[in-house]
Amino acid sequence: MDQSDAATRTRNGDRKAPPTIYDIARLTGVSPSTVSRALNKPGRLNAQTERRIRDAASELGYRINPMARALPTGKTGTLGLLVSDITNPAYFDLVRGAERVASETGMTIVFADSQESPELERSTAERLQTSVDGLLLVGSRLEDQQIQELSSVKPLVIVNRLVDGIPAVFPDVRPGITTALELLREAGHRRIAYLAGPEASWMNGQRWQHAFEIAVEWDMSIVEIKSNAPTREGGAEAFGRVKAADVSAVLAYNDLVALGLLRECRDHGLDVPGQLSIVGFDDIFGADLPTPALSTIRMPLAALGENGIRRLLAEIDGGASEDDAALPTKFVGRESIGPVGV
Amino acid sequence: MDQSDAATRTRNGDRKAPPTIYDIARLTGVSPSTVSRALNKPGRLNAQTERRIRDAASELGYRINPMARALPTGKTGTLGLLVSDITNPAYFDLVRGAERVASETGMTIVFADSQESPELERSTAERLQTSVDGLLLVGSRLEDQQIQELSSVKPLVIVNRLVDGIPAVFPDVRPGITTALELLREAGHRRIAYLAGPEASWMNGQRWQHAFEIAVEWDMSIVEIKSNAPTREGGAEAFGRVKAADVSAVLAYNDLVALGLLRECRDHGLDVPGQLSIVGFDDIFGADLPTPALSTIRMPLAALGENGIRRLLAEIDGGASEDDAALPTKFVGRESIGPVGV
DNA sequence: CGACATTCGACAATCGGTTGCCGAGCGATT
């Protein structure tokens, strides 16, 4: 059959197998084990032998086969990154940060989302676990116990979540919320609303809880308004309820719902910030785009991704239990906040 | 050191090895090969034996080890997705589409970006190739020959690019551009500019070329204005040159630069669309956010991702050379286009 | 009832590395 291969160029039978350490061994006249050592135990071999082997390797264009290596070592050189919803631009900054440190350390990231479905999240996590060295769960919607189970299989780090016994990386939302409410209060706001996110989201709980505490402390009234989904549509859909709540300012679960609400206000002729002040959360791409530009509480998204991966790597090779300091959030003042109308 | 393990609960020594087919074999009293057949050659075995084995497998919580399977079969169940720059929201939608199809077919996606660097792209592609069944190159900045070389190693599909002999998925930019220029012409525009993207980008070439042809055909003057980077910053930075060019409308390489330019116009008090009309490309998240909302030529991003993966899968198991129809683009009229000022 | 076909499941080799163990060879030490 070989003779026909030369003719049909698009046939993929003509792909030749990549060189292996056996090829290098044959070429240099040593044993495969020696090649293996030359390539990843620098100094273990005679310098000249090592040189010779390395040269042969690069001449052959040798690339290690990660699968073959993974088998005996159990290390795949791969990290799993599972987010609750790729649709949210917030995750892109996070993914970006994660991808950066991963590629710096020579790790590969496999990426998946669970579309806000706990079932899908669990099955995807389990599937990934068989082929990665560790898993980074971002904004998990699973229950604590499920996360603990996953963690008993392979190293696992959670981002934007806190579960007993599980290494976590998360932001401190307090500073950002504090500044935001401070400003709102100074601007005369006394009745505010929190436009909520998914109930299964730990982050949502955090945001609500801290906003609540601070508002109460400062003697502002605060109510929680439900939303259908943490999306622009969800925010737009909540417009009616926001309006009915008779508040002068809204703190939204995230920028997506804030943006949705903001747009709906514009479409309904409700002046922002004249009649309603809006504060978002995350500072995603595009938050500064609308008029008025969205004031928001910036999440250290890239840093969360970076630290998440770093923490995971530490967890994988050692189990160093250094607890990360919670990364601070920061209020970003733009145009969607104003003095309360008369 | 082992005795300390029991004490420190965070130690990862307590993770037990996952069950293998050997465990199942022992449990059911058959040989490992029989287990293998029971699990992935339905019907090959006696129905009862198969049942018994399957039950044991699920009881043990058996998950196949993809690495171990990959070794003899050469199939990893993984696809590589390499984009030129994760920063661009346009890729979000594309990645989303790709991820969808992949997870539907039980494939896993490994994801990486090359930060607009051809060198990085090449090395990353080569690295990925050793551990995936195929590669999807999106907006590649490599030279044709390099792509062909990569393609000779493993199945490869390119998106937003055309290279001789390489399966490709790409949009037809013509319809969108046609409509856009048509509208501009009707609105009285006679002198327009194309705010260019990266020279290494095939897509940029396409957009320029078609815009050029159509403009010439319709007797409009068109000039190409360089930009430093296909980002918001790049667009903002080009503001001076756009202004100096004395045109009444700008067609931008993508929404990012359009958005940057738009913002810069606002900051400099140049009225859009009163004094300048702007049209973007891609219809990314956020394009509808600014005031004026950005008119743009929508790319079928999700479809590109989906078809890209589908094409890749076809390429992997068969080499079916069915050529995809080019997906049409569509003009999305919003607010950044207006009649030419006097 | 015997020959033959067919079904079922085990054996063993293989994929491409890694690594513990061992022995050969060498120089240094006393």
Next chain:
DNA sequence: AATCGCTCGGCAACCGATTGTCGAATGTCG
């Protein structure tokens, strides 16, 4: 000069699956 110890590199087992081959058992048919 004999011993010691160290360096260097090979042997072979192993990681967890897949698969070609083959023998045994079963059933079928004449």
